[in-house]
Amino acid sequence: MSINLSVNNQPYSIDIEDEQTPLLWVIRDLLNLKGTKYGCGLSSCGSCTILVDGEAIRSCSFPVSYAAGKNIITIEGLGSLEKPHPVQQAWIEEIVPQCGYCQPGFIMATAGLLIKNPTPTDEQIDEEITNVCRCATYYRMRKAIHRAAEIGLEQNKEGQLDE
Numbered sequence: 001m002s003i004n005l006s007v008n009n010q011p012y013s014i015d016i017e018d019e020q021t022p023l024l025w026v027i028r029d030l031l032n033l034k035g036t037k038y039g040c041g042l043s044s045c046g047s048c049t050i051l052v053d054g055e056a057i058r059s060c061s062f063p064v065s066y067a068a069g070k071n072i073i074t075i076e077g078l079g080s081l082e083k084p085h086p087v088q089q090a091w092i093e094e095i096v097p098q099c100g101y102c103q104p105g106f107i108m109a110t111a112g113l114l115i116k117n118p119t120p121t122d123e124q125i126d127e128e129i130t131n132v133c134r135c136a137t138y139y140r141m142r143k144a145i146h147r148a149a150e151i152g153l154e155q156n157k158e159g160q161l162d163e
Helices: 023-030 086-093 103-116 122-128 138-158
Strands: 002-007 010-015 049-052 055-058 071-073
Touching (some): 049 103, 086 138, 103 122, 103 138
Parallel strands (some): 002 071
Antiparallel strands (some): 049 055, 049 071
């Protein structure tokens, strides 16, 4: 079966035997985008979080057939070295990562949250960001989420933010 995908604003046509194959494996193994991580395979840890039509989803349990015709953004497509996304910039400023393995998933979950809610409270962050970090950098992540919201608002005022 052939499926057409848009990943990081690039069109792909992939041939896949099983349309229920998790999108994570298509992204990592067929498209060779290794930033999205495998964690638990059960949609629990959030290491595999990506954006599908602006919504944070856990790609380890999201069938590739559901992604056809949708706009998929992975960590590789969120920002660039020259122009990091506000979440990436905040993560750098707040020195969030420790081991770093889970961080792409946290960054993508945060980007999805800020699309829905540009100024989340601590309670809203706790409700929406349910990813797991073995290094327990949650305090720095919360600071970075608030900082990312500030950067996003500043860029919106200046007309610089691209969704």
